[in-house]
Amino acid sequence: MNGFDKIPEERKRRLDELFEAFSVIGDDTYVYLCDMQYDFSRWSKVLTDAFGLPGEYMYGAGAIWEEHIHPEDRNAFHHGIDDIFSGKSGGHDMQYRARRKDGEYDVCTCRGIVIKDVSGQPEYFGGAIRNHSQQSHIDRLTGLRNQYGFFEDIRSHIDSKVPMRVCLIGISKFAEINELYGYAAGNSVLQGVGRYLMDHVGNRGGTFRMDGSKFAIITETQTYEDMESTYEGLRAHFREGIKLGDEYAPLELHAGTFALDDFTTDDQTVYSCLTYAYDESKFNKQGDIVEFCNNLRADNIKSTAKLHSIRNSINNEFDGFYLLYQPVVDAKTEKLIGAEALLRWKNDKYGMVPPDEFIPVLEKDPLFPVLGEWILHTAMTDAKKIQEILPDFIINVNLSYAQLERPDFTDSVWNIVKNTGFDPQRLCLEITERCRLLDMKLLNNVMTTLRAGGIRIALDDFGTGFSSIGLLKNLPFDTIKVDRGFVQKIEEDDRERRLVYNFTDAASIFGSDVCVEGIETSGMRNILKEMSIHSFQGYFYSKPVELGTIISGLKSELGEMCFKNP
Template identity: 50%
Template structure:
């Protein structure tokens, strides 16, 4: 339900009135009829919220609240919207955009219509953790100052470059020499950065041992050259308190030359690139290529639009479903849910073009919840006709790293009424970024709930035999690259035989993806394979098309 212009004007008027009297706090006003809110710009910036205007702001804000405080928060907000309470006054810890929890006090009241129905929820939030933008250890601007300056540079709409540099394996320094000495190393490295960059850019101490660089005068090539000089210096060693210290680094960068673009999208791209630098490029600077999609306009603009869509009730997002067929009977066995996004300007956008980057964004857990909820809601119609139907949903490593994710899944299962026996979570290649202990604990919880677990992309990257030693999988999914040339490549067929033998050894079923021709299907079916997936049966299709083809006919 879209808010009317008249209601929006009234909301803005209330917001202005509260802003005048709420000195030193963040203000919010929620139209309870439409669940549409306006929040202070300073709160949006500090906590990395989607925007000043938000639909379902309470749920989005709830994702930032510490897991130990969230139940009390949810209970209080539910009481407001159910009419059981008329005011809200509580303290909780809230995740800021720099990844740290700060204590906040939130106070609000409900305004009622003449007829007694809920009208507006208005209030203020005091941030007890806001005290300046300077890092005490290094004297550099901190992460909050970084974002403040980044927004200022963006507002000029002139080209600039921005980079993050991370010290890798720094915990070894603290372990060997102690934290006090580690602080000396951080101070020395910060001074070296300032010395090398000089007046050609601004240096920032971000969280942990990460540093930021913003320059309006350097090109990407020049920035890379400075980084290599710094990297060479610390690799060769530099003296700290009479000790010769050698460090390793990773770095990501982006040249921003198209506007408008938000600081949030720029930072998401930086997190993505510095991660790639560490994992795939041995510390070489990874530059985000914003020229990859010039035919569809710029990738940054698209990511900005996608991010805004999440904030506006997931506008443009939908789920497609690709059938999974029983290998023996070639009848419908289940389906994999796949996220899509589209709008009039950018057309249909596939997940590989935005998920790896938006995973780094604070808004991603909200989107992940929507995917789970929507997929289970849709699939309830499937299992009415096929009681043994299994819904496959891909999990992100970001979701699995969250301490409250298991409880989130339990809540969604309860809200949707979806049977756990009909649900299968797929682990993707990027789940290798989760610590084994955390991953194991989450998956064991899901298995105890009756949820099946599948290992996607077996044989590539993370999905190797190693993980089978400590996690039991119901299904191993063999990626299409291992069968696409199987008719002409005897080695591919041998590999398929090896993979199915490995699966049998560990008691796992096998699903083969990439079944695109009858020839591929016939060869694959010679082996111990339980299910098939691919274009021979169907490409991923919309919910309506899936229902028409498999459910309603």
């Protein structure tokens, strides 16, 4: 700095011109601009009036503004400004609380850049301050912006086409803290984590309190490596513990991150991708940060664009979605007894997108239960057409844990059953081993309620996870579906044969039927027919087909579609 040397009129005129240019694009923010040679600034008059600053023009505005910043936020602000004027930083992106003229604090986000002269020397520092408290987007517990502010900022970046990186961070097993220490202590933990995040994100982005024990960071400057380093620093700090009364409680974190540089998407799609990465960290990566990668490409279009189109399809009367049906046959007679409904999506731009590319992400989305209801309604309506020829036909429909955890899930199922006039005893709902993520008491209540009305429940992909036997032991399943991975080598591997034998024994103990998926050859079929297996499914019998194919096949076989091969 050059002290408070009086700024020449020509420099002041230039400052005013640039300030007016900044103001044009400032939208609903407070604009500021500083001539760094003289440390002379012009600030938005609305801001100076609201916060009781000396005036629109100020020498040493940084030091003046610092006095209005909350004492707990002041250190990070001070270092950020020092880095800018010393040449260490080319700008800042920070969040802090600032004191209004009436003594109350508002949460503000301040973003600014350094403008250099023709010789490459810093000449101006300017940017905008957004007052979030005016928009009712503040979390009362932590003082951070809340999730409404988070989504507002995401939309703002998309609309302005400004690249950013987002990170979602959560506290592991937070419910245990509330149980052990009480809710007041839990609130204290959230306040402490929020305060630490704001202090240590500092000059690199904004922080947000999301729902529950989740927090978020939005930054325009950090790379994945930067964010990984920031996160590892947070993990190390909180593993040392946060003070609760006379003791320290260690905290474990998990985090997902996502880089937004594709602006053909929306805030909800971004959050679905972010949540997918977050859950991977929580359930599969022991808390290591996980990045959602846009590596699903079609004609070089990133996956977020596809996901955005798929989400829009849900709102557009499910345009592009359709169901295929893979037959299920009786293991003894090899006649058709049912089919599994399988979701597909396609459009002119992307063609057919495989379900494993969008379902794992989409099931994190608030729209997914709506899609789930459409699948159930469509599957039951189609199945009734088959039942006109084959009355005992059973339709299997896959469920997501995102559907099962909804408090109105069973009501929605019964409403669809009633509206379609479907026989609930001909409906089988399949859940996967991932449902271990749900509260077991909740899941048991849901299954018991559905089965009491005649609906069957199947455990899909049996054997693929550590919890399959535990689920079978504790929950009332009508059928277990043995995953195809356990029978692919059954013709030459005696261990696979013994393993499937053990599965059938386990199922019989708990009164469940067995369906084996992935039957691809007559040899596999012949071996499995010697076991206590109820039904088969696989390409040996049929790939997933359209409804019309099943109906025409039944009609051609005079009411009995038989897959038995010579």
